[in-house]
Amino acid sequence: MFIQHLIDRIGADKVSQNESELFRHSHDESPHIAVEPEVVCFPHCRKDIKNILEIVNEHHVPVTAFGAGSGLEGQAIPIHKGITINFENMNAVVDFSPGDMTITVQPGLTRLQLNKLINRQGLIFPIDPGADATIGGMVATNASGTTAVRYGSMRDQLLDLEVVLADGTVIHTGSHAKKSSSGYNLTGLFAGSEGTLGIITEVTLRLHGIPESTMVARCTFEMPEICALAAQTILLSGIPVMRMELVDAQSISQVNMYGGYDYPVKHSLFFEFAGLSAAVEEEIKLAEELMHDLSCQDWKIADNPKDQKELWKARHELSYAYSHIQGMVDTGADVCVPISRLPELVIYARELIEQSGLNGGILGHVGDGNFHTIIVFDPNNPGEKEKAEFTNEALATRAIKVGGTCTGEHGVGLGKMKFQKAEHGEAVGVMKGMKNMLDPEGLLNPGKIFM
Amino acid sequence: MFIQHLIDRIGADKVSQNESELFRHSHDESPHIAVEPEVVCFPHCRKDIKNILEIVNEHHVPVTAFGAGSGLEGQAIPIHKGITINFENMNAVVDFSPGDMTITVQPGLTRLQLNKLINRQGLIFPIDPGADATIGGMVATNASGTTAVRYGSMRDQLLDLEVVLADGTVIHTGSHAKKSSSGYNLTGLFAGSEGTLGIITEVTLRLHGIPESTMVARCTFEMPEICALAAQTILLSGIPVMRMELVDAQSISQVNMYGGYDYPVKHSLFFEFAGLSAAVEEEIKLAEELMHDLSCQDWKIADNPKDQKELWKARHELSYAYSHIQGMVDTGADVCVPISRLPELVIYARELIEQSGLNGGILGHVGDGNFHTIIVFDPNNPGEKEKAEFTNEALATRAIKVGGTCTGEHGVGLGKMKFQKAEHGEAVGVMKGMKNMLDPEGLLNPGKIFM
Numbered sequence: 015m016f017i018q019h020l021i022d023r024i025g026a027d028k029v030s031q032n033e034s035e036l037f038r039h040s041h042d043e044s045p046h047i048a049v050e051p052e053v054v055c056f057p058h059c060r061k062d063i064k065n066i067l068e069i070v071n072e073h074h075v076p077v078t079a080f081g082a083g084s085g086l087e088g089q090a091i092p093i094h095k096g097i098t099i100n101f102e103n104m105n106a107v108v109d110f111s112p113g114d115m116t117i118t119v120q121p122g123l124t125r126l127q128l129n130k131l132i133n134r135q136g137l138i139f140p141i142d143p144g145a146d147a148t149i150g151g152m153v154a155t156n157a158s159g160t161t162a163v164r165y166g167s168m169r170d171q172l173l174d175l176e177v178v179l180a181d182g183t184v185i186h187t188g189s190h191a192k193k194s195s196s197g198y199n200l201t202g203l204f205a206g207s208e209g210t211l212g213i214i215t216e217v218t219l220r221l222h223g224i225p226e227s228t229m230v231a232r233c234t235f236e237m238p239e240i241c242a243l244a245a246q247t248i249l250l251s252g253i254p255v256m257r258m259e260l261v262d263a264q265s266i267s268q269v270n271m272y273g274g275y276d277y278p279v280k281h282s283l284f285f286e287f288a289g290l291s292a293a294v295e296e297e298i299k300l301a302e303e304l305m306h307d308l309s310c311q312d313w314k315i316a317d318n319p320k321d322q323k324e325l326w327k328a329r330h331e332l333s334y335a336y337s338h339i340q341g342m343v344d345t346g347a348d349v350c351v352p353i354s355r356l357p358e359l360v361i362y363a364r365e366l367i368e369q370s371g372l373n374g375g376i377l378g379h380v381g382d383g384n385f386h387t388i389i390v391f392d393p394n395n396p397g398e399k400e401k402a403e404f405t406n407e408a409l410a411t412r413a414i415k416v417g418g419t420c421t422g423e424h425g426v427g428l429g430k431m432k433f434q435k436a437e438h439g440e441a442v443g444v445m446k447g448m449k450n451m452l453d454p455e456g457l458l459n460p461g462k463i464f465m
Numbered sequence: 466m467f468i469q470h471l472i473d474r475i476g477a478d479k480v481s482q483n484e485s486e487l488f489r490h491s492h493d494e495s496p497h498i499a500v501e502p503e504v505v506c507f508p509h510c511r512k513d514i515k516n517i518l519e520i521v522n523e524h525h526v527p528v529t530a531f532g533a534g535s536g537l538e539g540q541a542i543p544i545h546k547g548i549t550i551n552f553e554n555m556n557a558v559v560d561f562s563p564g565d566m567t568i569t570v571q572p573g574l575t576r577l578q579l580n581k582l583i584n585r586q587g588l589i590f591p592i593d594p595g596a597d598a599t600i601g602g603m604v605a606t607n608a609s610g611t612t613a614v615r616y617g618s619m620r621d622q623l624l625d626l627e628v629v630l631a632d633g634t635v636i637h638t639g640s641h642a643k644k645s646s647s648g649y650n651l652t653g654l655f656a657g658s659e660g661t662l663g664i665i666t667e668v669t670l671r672l673h674g675i676p677e678s679t680m681v682a683r684c685t686f687e688m689p690e691i692c693a694l695a696a697q698t699i700l701l702s703g704i705p706v707m708r709m710e711l712v713d714a715q716s717i718s719q720v721n722m723y724g725g726y727d728y729p730v731k732h733s734l735f736f737e738f739a740g741l742s743a744a745v746e747e748e749i750k751l752a753e754e755l756m757h758d759l760s761c762q763d764w765k766i767a768d769n770p771k772d773q774k775e776l777w778k779a780r781h782e783l784s785y786a787y788s789h790i791q792g793m794v795d796t797g798a799d800v801c802v803p804i805s806r807l808p809e810l811v812i813y814a815r816e817l818i819e820q821s822g823l824n825g826g827i828l829g830h831v832g833d834g835n836f837h838t839i840i841v842f843d844p845n846n847p848g849e850k851e852k853a854e855f856t857n858e859a860l861a862t863r864a865i866k867v868g869g870t871c872t873g874e875h876g877v878g879l880g881k882m883k884f885q886k887a888e889h890g891e892a893v894g895v896m897k898g899m900k901n902m903l904d905p906e907g908l909l910n911p912g913k914i915f916m
Contacts, residue, residue, distance in 0.1 A: 113697060114803040156646040167644045185892040190868035191801040192833045193618045195607040195657055195876040197889050198896040202653030206646050223703035246564060252674035293744030350642040352565040382643045417641035425646040438648050441636040445649045451898050
């Protein structure tokens with residue numbers, strides 16, 4: 015019955031029960047079990063969202079927001095069914111102010127679409143989680159990725175959010191000022207709340223200038239823990255590195271196999287330096303000295319786009335190299351720890367993978383202390399999935415123990431719920447209080463974040 | 466009676482009703498009306514804070530946190546009397562991890578004390594609100610200052626807070642990881658909450674490397690709006706400027722009078738560039754070109770500490786130049802607007818000062834779009850205070866209208882309560898909901914932020 019009401023309220027063209035749409039909205043890119051929504055809505059505007067939330071309240075039916083479906087923790091899987099909101103028709107630019115280096119967009123715009131629009135003005139939106147995620151999805155999970163070492167995570171890019179609350183109230187969480195000490199910081203609270211506190215309908219972002227010059231470099235080390243130490247050394251030197259990524263030897267071997275490359279099969283650090291040209295040259299020179307002091311090998315620089323692409327291929331194609339193994343599924347951890355604990359965590363991760371007997375590697379945004387494992391398992395081989403999950407869980411537990419977090423950038427969703435109490439202790443009570451205050455009926459993306 | 470209980474609970478040596486202590490804790494550096502607390506506590510540890518909150522609850526008596534008393538909006542004034550907590554005995558370093566570039570401190574440590582401790586390790590804590598505020602006070606007001614253009618505000622420096630809630634529960638809002646997507650972001654929420662949601666007992670901060678090289682520069686312009694345009698030009702160029710400050714001609718004249726200097730009496734932009742040495746040289750060269758393109762005058766560089774201090778004197782001594790006028794009191798606005806609206810706001814601020822007939826100037830952290838007016842009035846001359854306040858209010862109203870905020874860095878306290886509804890609209894309801902959830906009895910710094 016609620017579906018007919020939904021059609022009456024927002025129009026049949028914005029509502030779909032088509033089997034392929036239900037399937038498309040049943041899963042993300044994780045191995046979490048797929049669940050189809052009962053109906054998918056394609057709103058065009060804030061008014062449609064308000065109308066959908068009225069139906070949600072009237073019929074007491076759950077509602078889940080869906081961006082690009084590129085999530086890795088099942089946030090967009092409607093485990094209690096109900097309504098899924100797809101934002102692909104809400105991808106407009108609301109207000110672009112190049113002089114302020116800010117833009118206001120609807121949540122369905124993807125990060126590559128956004129960059130295409132702003133690059134011609136000399137501006138970039140640098141947050142890069144890999145996938146071409148929607149801005150709304152990236153806000154909802156506090157996404158980050160390779161450039162977080164320089165620009166921070168998604169939360170750090172936000173000036174304002176427009177949010178429709180469960181009761182239909184529309185709020186703005188901030189302003190267009192670059193900083194503010196006025197009122198409680200709701201922007202940061204809604205960022206990373208995974209659709210459990212309200213539905214985001216507009217996002218105002220900081221933009222950044224396109225760096226004048228970019229150079230990339232790569233070097234290798236015999237031991238992964240020296241890679242971690244090397245990353246720490248770069249940070250302490252004050253070089254404002256743009257990207258700094260670890261790829262372990264096993265993963266290099268996998269990528270060589272996948273792409274027919276001949277990268278040296280050693281633990282590798284990939285760098286990107288960007289800024290004014292003399293600055294970049296000085297940075298790369300200093301970085302080379304520091305890396306040689308740590309006995310790096312295979313130091314290689316690329317200063318033109320073609321060579322840069324070539325040099326970074328091993329990093330860029332890494333997840334594909336694992337995920338394209340025929341008949342296999344991959345999963346992985348997303349821990350983030352204080353830099354000083356990174357070496358021991360990387361060693362521990364390698365031990366866990368060895369113990370599991372499965373094929374897997376380590377790659378990391380090591381400038382933040384954030385790294386992932388990728389573990390490949392055969393879903394039809396009994397016990398393999400459990401072994402893979404055990405390594406994820408053991409690693410998350412250790413990360414929390416050393417003062418880190420169970421998820422640096424993927425979010426909680428379904429996979430990290432079980433770690434909330436261990437990581438946040440009594441603060442979980444405060445979080446639940448907020449959830450109850452803003453969503454007393456528990457209809458906004460139920461079954462996520464909290465057990 | 467509650468005072469005797471307080472003494473019994475935490476010890477007589479930590480409780481004072483001395484008249485001079487009550488007076489010291491009755492005011493901050495603003496012209497807001499002083500109110501003395503009934504008693505001042507000097508806790509040594511978290512346990513003392515928990516005990517104080519027990520007394521607060523048992524006797525239903527208000528409690529207000531007090532840092533260095535350097536606030537500018539009356540946040541630390543106990544307008545409903547009760548207990549004031551002074552943190553001067555809670556100024557220890559709990560955990561210093563230079564390799565992680567993080568430190569955990571108690572809230573009573575001041576920013577200069579902190580820097581003294583960490584500078585020898587090549588690290589700085591760069592947030593500089595001017596006063597030697599306590600870290601706790603800076604967190605509570607989301608302070609920032611001259612370096613926010615490079616490092617952001619206080620909220621951006623926080624990895625974790627330990628907070629004692631009104632009911633005595635102790636929570637940690639974050640972890641020691643550099644980034645996290647786990648759970649709701651409580652760290653950002655408690656930052657800037659001005660002691661109204663809980664009492665902060667530990668703060669874990671990001672630190673930064675001491676830049677290898679620092680250079681400063683100054684230039685002047687005929688019109689203040691060109692200064693604002695110049696600031697925007699620097700930002701768009703991608704120069705990662707460390708400080709960029711506007712001082713208007715009237716204020717230069719005031720400073721010349723105060724210090725016997727002969728700075729050119731024109732609207733002036735002061736710059737600081739910091740980083741690797743070749744980078745700094747390139748930045749300052751590019752900045753000079755950009756400023757000359759805008760017909761700047763009096764471009765002057767200083768590359769050694771002595772000359773740098775000399776060149777920046779006009780900026781550093783500015784508030785003293787106004788506040789030391791015999792028998793007079795000063796007040797000022799703290800608006801922050803999108804950079805593109807800065808020129809019109811600066812013109813408007815000058816018009817308002819002229820209309821008031823009072824002596825006053827404009828100084829700004831123009832890289833953030835944040836600027837202050839300083840207006841001097843004679844408290845014994847009827848109507849002058851009202852005229853000064855009128856300019857503050859007109860400016861805050863205009864700032865909100867153009868998409869900015871009534872307070873960029875001073876906080877709400879008493880002075881900006883009246884703008885909360887205009888700035889935040891329906892979001893004020895959400896903020897009040899959080900306040901009610903975390904402090905149902907309304908005993909934590911009552912009478913602040915919300916009308």
